Amino acid sequence: MGKIAGIDIGGTKIRFGIVNELGEVLAEWTIPTKIPLYPYLEEQILRMKMDFPDLSGIGIGTRGMVDAETGVITFEKELEGWQGTAVKSQLETATGLRVECNNDANCAALAEVQLGAGKGFRRAACLTVGTGLGGGFIFDGRIMNGANGGAGEVGHMILYPNGLLCGCGRKGCSEQYVSGTALRRLIREENVIDPETRDLAMPQHLFRLAVDGVASAISVRERFLSDFAIVISSLQAVLDMECVVIGGGVSDSADDWWDLLLERVEPLKLKPFEMRRAVFGNEAGMLGAAMLIVD
Ligand SMILES: [Zn+2]
Secondary structure: OOEEEEEEEOOOEEEEEEEOOOOOEEEEEEEEOOOOHHHHHHHHHHHHHHHOOOEEEEEEEEOOEEEOOOOEEEEOOOOOOOOOOEHHHHHHHHHOOEEEEEEHHHHHHHHHHHHOOOOOOOEEEEEEEOOOEEEEEEEOOEEOOOOOOOOOOHHHOEOOOOOOEOOOOOEOEHHHOOOHHHHHHHHHHOOOEEOOOOEEOOHHHHHHHHHOOOHHHHHHHHHHHHHHHHHHHHHHHHHOOOEEEEEOHHHHHHHHOHHHHHHHHHHHOOOOOEEEEOOOOOOHHHHHHHHOOOO
16 A cells, blocks of 8 residues: 555644554654644645655544544634635645545544554544543444544533533533543642642642542542543443543553552443553554555
8 A cells, every 4th residue: 555644633733644554654743733724734735745756645633523524624613714624625636645534533543443552452442531531433443433523522421410511511521520621620629739849739740649648639539530430331331342442641640540440440341341551642643544544
């Protein structure tokens, strides 16, 4: 198949990669995101095509919701003007190459299942615990997209009816309880003080403080992990997956909480399934975007 371009479009930067069908990265670079996005992106892609004339296709992962069949951005509020853009057809016309487009969390999930922690599992759910809580479901090597490209929005499953207000306008979504943002709130609520800085603990240090026995940090950890376990168990009830892969910024500290999460999930399991830590970091979206072209 030769070389494929994988492009991951985020709110502040765009990551480009040239990848072979085995997922090996041959070249990689990052540029800032600019508005209006489409003309800028097309210009950058045409330049890339001159540097790599033997590309067999271009895969694009982007913020927002994407109609994977038409490659049109169906919902995106942060990147002005991006919603409604027919990314696939416009870029196919401009480059003469096959172009596929999907949501960035779905692409990250595809990377983990095709090349990473979920390799070998036919049915996998991948969760990204970062600022928010994202997800992607890969069944038989394919992304489950849903009617609007909105499948896998794990962070907007309602966990607590009439709970905290969510960015989606509803109340009690799981993202308000299981995410880096949620950790920040829990740290304030439980008044977790980092003995080193004598100030409120940073989310990335929270689990270390809990391991060290700081009582307030332990109670944040307990609230966080028990909610997380419920989310995972609900996913099993609807998906019956064989494997859950967990990545994202919060999982950088997973050495300090992984086994405790497994303990909490275990009694909630309807049937056995595996839980794995993601192997890719920030490159997951770019790699998975490239894998959109590998059938
Ligand atoms: Zn929500």
